Amino acid sequence: MPQSYIKRILDARIYDLAVETPLDATPLISSRTGNKVLLKREDLQPVFSFxxxxxxxxxxxxxxxxxxxxxxxxxxxxxxxxxxxxxxxxxxxxxxxxxxxxxxxxxxxxxxxxxxxxxxxxxxxxxxxxxxxxxxxxxxxxVPPYDDADVIAGQGTVAMEILRQHTGKIDAIFIPVGGGGLCAGMAAYIKFVRPEIKVFAVEPVDAACLKAALEADRRVTLPQVGIFADGVAVAQIGKETYRVIKETVDGVITASVDEICAAIKDIFEDTRSIAEPAGALSLAGLKKYVADTGAKNQTLIAIDSGANTDFDRLRYISERTEIGEKREAIFAVTIPEQPGSYKKFCSLLGKRSITEFNYRYADNRDAHIFVGMQISPAKNDRQEIMKTLTEKGYKAVDMTDNEMAKLHIRHMVGGHAPQAQNEIVYRFEFPERPGALLNFLNKLADQWNISMFHYRNHGSAYGRVLVGMQIPKGDRKRLEALLKDLGYNYWEETQNDAYQYFLS
Incomplete structure (x- = not known):
């Protein structure tokens, strides 16, 4: 039973090396959400992590x-x-x-x-x-990273500190989950000492192994795991951690890359510190909880679990933050290919700021533009924009949630290639090491023509790659076999609206 961890946590003698981290107020986040939000600063440990x-x-x-x-x-x-x-x-x-x-x-x-x-x-x-x-x-x-009783007990000391530091009312505590060590230790302690406090596990949308396990009522292995929040990029929840968590948490919340990036900015604005993606995950979950439930005047606690991020990743985080804060929306819009069309389009939007505009001539009739706009998080702006465009006769697609559009298309809108017959498009995650690209080319490039290639790296262990290849119909099965043998994460994107509008 989870109660067996209480003595282990109380007996943990870790403070000649680990430190008791502060539980900080967050005036800006609190004001914005209408709740008292506190941040447990595990990023202040000697190794910048719990x-x-x-x-x-x-x-x-x-x-x-x-x-x-x-x-x-x-x-x-x-x-x-x-x-x-x-x-x-x-x-x-x-x-x-x-x-x-x-x-x-x-x-x-x-x-x-x-x-x-x-x-x-x-x-x-x-x-x-x-x-x-x-x-x-x-x-x-x-020494396992999470699936071990002594490791779980050590992580549980975070909860012990929180309940000692804040003896007043606490409505909910949000805990990031990868393998589950931190959540298992904390939830076991919280539910034994203060069972009225709600405990929510928070996972990335693309690495939600706990959510999958709870839904299946057994541990499952995810076929693919998103690597943006690398500190919680785990395909299967731990055996012991799952046993504890399923008895102690009140729910699981998932957060997108954009929502995590927005939470990183929130933490920076209140603390002037930069959380790693996994470090800001629980705050992203907290904000989603507030938005979904309408919670007001509650005391909510998030765990800033770490600050070990590479400086190069900040450009990517900054880029995605506006969308994560719901302050920017991106659209593909078809306008007439004639003088005055862009001016007419902008006039329709009134005083709304254009954040991005990408376009390349394709034909004499239609122009496909990739446009970013500032929106208000408090209003239903995305839907209003779509309604306005549709009523005025424009063909438009909301691409704010289109991963391919945000990762690649906005950086490479360059026109169509009618001569690229039989083109199939794939999005890859390449391991960021010498030889990864050469390995890809050795397996594929000598057999089929590469008709499009876009690579981006954000200081992480994997680079993001968009590849177009000209594949005759009779070669499709052989290509799929080679891609599986290659061992890189990949997604076919040939039918993606972003590709169809701007590059096909």
Whole structure:
């Protein structure tokens, strides 16, 4: 039962290394949502993440023999840094197995804390398999990132601090979920001590493994996982964490990339700190809860779980924030290809600000424009714009929620290619390592012509790629087989409105 964790959490002696983090007021977020919103600042831990709690608590429970044999973990992020620092503090040898896609800044951070880094594979699963094989070969102790009772108990100390720091009314606490260690530990403690407090788990829309498990009433493995919020990019919830969470949480909320980016900006405006995507996830869930339920005058707490983000990612985060805040909408609109059309179109919009306008000549009759507009989050602006355009005879498509349009099309509107016969379009996530593109080209390019290519990287472990290839109908099955063998995440986008309007 989850109650078994209470003594473990109370007995966790982690504070000679981890710190008790503040529970900060957020005047701007609170004013905007009409609630008292508090932020638990786990980004202020020595490794800028709550992960130090669980990793250190696990090491404290090991025997002298286990410590002497050294510890090992597979991680590309915060668990790696937490374990490295914990091991350094206790004088224990630590080996961290990291995917080859891990950004250099994270590798150096682990090395600075005295751990040995071994790079294997492109994914966490490959690194994890290698690490577990080393356990058998060398007798080291494996320290899991979340699915372990001592790790869960260490993370549960976050809840213990919150309830000590704020003894008054708390209506709900929002906790980010990847593998579930933080949520399991916190929820077990909260529901034992203050069962009237609602606990909500928050996941990315494209990595909602807990939501999928609860719906299926069993742990399931997601076929694909979005990697923007890499700290919670987990395909399957932990076995022990799921056992605890399903008995203790009041619900699961999912947040989109845009909503997470908006929450990062919210945290910055109130604290002048920059949360990593997983760090801002619970605030995105909190805001969605307020919007969906109309909650007012409540005390709501979100966990700022970490701040380990690469500087290069900030341009992408900034770009997506306006949409996440519902302050920008993007549309594909067809206007007549004749002088004065653009002026007439802008006049129709009145004083509404145009944030972006992309266009290239295609034919003498119609012009397809890609247009961004400022909207008010308090109004039903997107629907009003669509209604206005339709009533005036314009053909328009709302692309505000179209991932391909936001990732690629807005940067490459360049006209149609009627000569590109039999073109099929795919969106890929390439592992960001030397040879990834060459591997793709070796498998595909010699067999079919590449008719379109757009690549973007945002400082993450994966680059976003849009590819058009000319594939005769008889070759479709062979192409699909090669794409599966390639092993990269991909989505066919040939029927996507953004492609059909601007590039097909």
């Amino acid at each position: 992960k130090i709690r669980g990793a250190y608590n696990k090491l404290l429970q090991l025997s002298d023999k286990q410590r002497a044999g050294g510890v090992i973990a597979a991680s590309a992020g915060n668990h790696a840094q937490g374990l490295a620092l914990a091991a350094q503090h206790l004088g224990v040898s630590a080996t961290i197995v990291m995917p080859r896609t891990t950004p250099a800044i994270k590798i150096e951070a682990v090395k600075r804390r005295g751990a040995k880094v071994v790079q294997v594979g492109d994914t966490y699963d490959e690194a994890s398999t290698f690490a577990k094989n080393l356990v058998k070969e060398k007798g080291m102790t494996y």
